[in-house]
Amino acid sequence: MTQMNRREFVAAMACAACMCGLGGATELLADAPATGAGLDVGPKSNYTADGITDTWMKAPNKVAVIRHAGRIYAISTVCTHRGAIINAENNSTFECPRHHATYDIAGNVTKGPAKVAMVHYAISVNGDGNIIVDKTKSFTATQWDDPNSFVKVD
Numbered sequence: 001m002t003q004m005n006r007r008e009f010v011a012a013m014a015c016a017a018c019m020c021g022l023g024g025a026t027e028l029l030a031d032a033p034a035t036g037a038g039l040d041v042g043p044k045s046n047y048t049a050d051g052i053t054d055t056w057m058k059a060p061n062k063v064a065v066i067r068h069a070g071r072i073y074a075i076s077t078v079c080t081h082r083g084a085i086i087n088a089e090n091n092s093t094f095e096c097p098r099h100h101a102t103y104d105i106a107g108n109v110t111k112g113p114a115k116v117a118m119v120h121y122a123i124s125v126n127g128d129g130n131i132i133v134d135k136t137k138s139f140t141a142t143q144w145d146d147p148n149s150f151v152k153v154d
């Protein structure tokens with residue numbers, strides 16, 4: 001290999017490394033919240049009945065909004081086993097289409113192979129009365145009573 005060829009080789013490797021890095025960044029951007037201010041999932045007054053709102057479950061948002069047990073909360077829809085997007089079942093449970101793990105309405109595992117519950121995202125009501133989901137802050141199962149992880153309903 002000549003000196004010039006060696007330089008070209010190094011430049012090509014650096015470029016390949018850049019492209020790999022860019023690919024990773026693109027995936028991260030796809031997981032970012034819909035806006036810098038969080039995902040607006042509509043007026044709190046829309047959530048009048050218990051159940052799962054599946055409007056934002058698929059990419060790019062990957063969020064299910066739940067009204068249950070006097071709370072509204074938002075869970076990740078990314079299966080904790082190997083990352084498939086879960087489906088809502090019967091407005092009260094979730095099932096992963098890839099290896100069929102199941103979760104209850106709060107995101108607790110009810111059947112493996114998944115072993116870890118879904119995360120909940122930070123959620124709040126803005127000045128217009130709309131519910132905002134902040135995917136930059138998440139709560140594991142032991143943190144689901146944190147007041148930032150749910151909105152109370154009357």
Ligand code: FES
Pocket residue numbers: 079080081082083084096097098099100101112113114
């Ligand atoms: S990816 Fe969901 S059960 Fe395997």
